[in-house]
Amino acid sequence: MFILFALITLLGAGAMILQKNVITAGLCMVLTFFGVAGLFLMLSNPVAAALQLIVYSGAIMVLVLFVIMLLNSHEEEPAKSARPIQRWGGLALCLVLGFGALRLALKSPAAAALGAQATQARAMTLEQVGQELFSSHLLAFEVVGLLLLATMVAAVALTKKEL
Amino acid sequence: MEGLVTGNLQGYLAVGFLLFVVGLCTVLVRRTLLMQFMGIELMLNAANIVLLAFARARGNDVQGTIFYLFIIGVAACEAAVGLALVIAFHRHRQTTDADRADLLKQ
Incomplete structure (x- = not known):
């Protein structure tokens, strides 16, 4: 179940960043928020999951979609200048940061110890x-x-x- | 490694970090202000996942959920003001491209 919600979250986020149309990107964002709510349920925290659905999917994303339709900015405008160094540099920085953070999370003995001693907690x-x-x-x-x-x-x- | 499938603390940390990186990437690479705004929301969500994962590892501490409540209260405020700023910017420049907000550079 965890891997299912994690995949929904990450694939929704990945689809959002690759999407050309801003409205479709907003709908991918809603999918991501549903995945995050599922992750909160897996953390035995239904209160946080309900809040996530009500506030993020219900209120914030509706506001964002309203503004997208109000401003009529469905597509990304053509770039004034390409700025390849900034764009590729930012992407490379993100990749390095993601790789480092993932390595840190998976190799950290402190996190492993904390996760191992976690008992069966009651649901919030x-x-x-x-x-x-x-x-x-x-x-x-x-x-x-x-x-x-x-x-x-x-x-x-x-x-x-x-x- | 099997914690990544069944979901222990490290699995949640990995998902939170990856979500944060995708949000940061959106802010850095995309030019539309509304897309950048959604990237910021993604980063906030990543922080929330890590916060609640640590609260769970400490025996489902109620303080974690209280903190989460305040975080989404502030996030809702940030969303309202941020979108109002996007609308104000669109009124002045007729665009939502962050690269075209360059009045100070000219």
Whole structure:
């Protein structure tokens, strides 16, 4: 099951980067988010999986697709200048970084030890999260609410033609 | 190596790192602002996978999920403001190409 969701995630991301059409890329992105939600389920964390589906696939990607259709920018515009050094250099940097990170993750004895001592944990419940959130993190919760309000005002101010 | 199939901590770390690299690659190689924005979202998701994998390795610590909740709260704010900036940029320059945002260079 893990390998299935991991493949959905990575293939969705790979299809997104190769896609010419921005709307199709956005739909590949939704597939990636579904894969990530599946990975969270495999981590016995259904709360995080539900949040992932509601917030990312439900809210953020709908917003992105709205903006793509609003701006009518379905295709990538022809490049003003090719900039081959920057593009190939960035790609080579990414490949080196990916290879190094993969090697680090698979060869690290500390990660292997931490993974080996992991016991059968109980699945996360919403009750646990809610009790912890409203007892120890109440102030941070209120601050996030304030941040969302400020963001709403900022988004309206930025998109309005003349305020 | 069989942890990559059944999914131990290292398997999740590998998926998170690879997802991060794909997101970084999108930001560096693609020119459309909206594609770069999606690359940033991918990198955020990669960080979330690694965070929750470590929380699971520590016996499904509830603090990990709380932290994840705050991360996606901030990510939603970032998405709203980022898309508003893309719209504002499109209004001024009639394009969503990041390479054409070069007013300071001229």
